[in-house]
Structures are given as C-alpha cells and as structure tokens.
Amino acid sequence: MIAEALFVSAVLFSIGVVGVLTRRNAIILFMCAELMLNAVNLSFVAFAKMHGVTGHVFVIMVMTIAAAEAAVGLAIIISVFRHFGTVDLAALRSLRG
C-alpha cells in the first residue's frame, strides 16, 4: 500500500508541475504549488507507515509553512494586481530586456 500511495504522490506532483508550466494566472500557479505540497505530504505519510510517526510531524510543519507561504504570496498577488490591474503573469514584463 505504501508503493501505491507513493505512486499517487508522484502523479499529483507531476500534475502540479505541468500546471505551473502551462498556466499564467498567478492564483492558479499558487494553487498548483499547494497541490505539489500536498503530494509531498502524501509521501511523508506513506513513509511514516514505514519509519514511525516522525513523518506526521513533518506534515504538520509543511502545512504551517504552506499557510505562511499562502499569506505572503497572496499579499504579493494583491499588490501586483494594484500595480498592473491584472494577475496575468505575461503582463509582468518590466524586467524583460
């Protein structure tokens, strides 16, 4: 059952990576990052079935960091929206040469 869970985790992580690479909406990009964090959490829980309860502690840490990241990232998205009037990442071209 651990192998199946790790397989699901790998599939979810790949879906998250493809989402980050194909979308331009900043909020959806953040949600794809959350999906990748969830995939990693699933493999932590699966490995915790092998190596003991430490994996669960790491999952709680990852969730805390994800909450902090969401707070800061969404604040950045709000200020980007105030400045550019859109959250489309193609509009952010100030650094393009």
Add this chain to the structure above:
Amino acid sequence: MNAFFQFQFYFFSLYAIASALLFVTRRSPVPAALWLVNTMFALSGLYVMLDAPFVGVIQVLVYAGAIMVVFVFVVMLLNLGRADTTDVRKIGARTGAGLIGLALLANLLVVLRARIREVPLADTGDNVVTPVASALFADYLVAFELTSIVLLVAIVGAVVLSKKRVRA
C-alpha cells in the same frame, strides 16, 4: 488487508488524481479552487487509510478549511471569478510542459521501483494524537517553536505588502 479496504484505497487514489486533473484544466479560478479542495478531501481519506487520522483531520481543517478559503477570498477580493480570456499558454509551451511533466513522472516512477518493505507499526488503538504530540513537543520542540516565528514574520510581511502606501 481485505478487499473492501483495498477498493476504498484505489477509489480515493483515483478520486484525488481525477480531481487534480480537473483542477489543472479549469479556466476560471473558482472551479479550480473547488476541485483542489476535492483533491484535498480525497487525500485526507488516504491519510486516514494510511494510519494517520490526525493528519487527515488537520488536512481538512487547515488546508481545505483555512488555506483554500483564503485563496477563494482573494479571488473574490480581486473580482477574478470570470475568466473571459484563457490564461493557458500557447501550444508550444503546453507540449514542452507536458514533456517535462512526463519526464519527471518517469523519473519518480523509476526511483519508486526500489523494493519497499512494509513494517507493521505498533498498534496504538484509539489513541491517535498522543504519538504525534509526543514527537512534536519532545523531539522537535525547537522546530515547532521556530514555526511560530515563521508565522509571525509571514503575518507582518502580509500586512506590510498589502497595505496601501500612506504619503507622509
């Protein structure tokens, strides 16, 4: 492991993967967020089946209940609910992204081919919180306290980033 348990495990796995695929392909942010919440529910089911019921509850409460609500709240705040134009990149970038995703998946699956031995854990009975708590508050106490500082910094950073500039 009986057949019904196995069926449920595969059901939740397929549910998670299908929801994730629907999440990535939705154009508007609100359905995307709801499908992501679906994925998180399926994952919490998998956590419960992997002997981690406490983590499953935390997943529903914190991830689906708090973090995703903040996302939907920002979508509402910025009035992004309607997607008139697509935000998916052009076909070249999509093919490249698909190839990169397949390569990553192949890599991960090759790594996973290593034999995994399943060790039966000590049966904790109905007491699911005590093992996590004793690890969290004894072995990893310093890391736990440091996360509080991380959260404080994140709160201050979010306030500073999102407040309006006041000309003095």
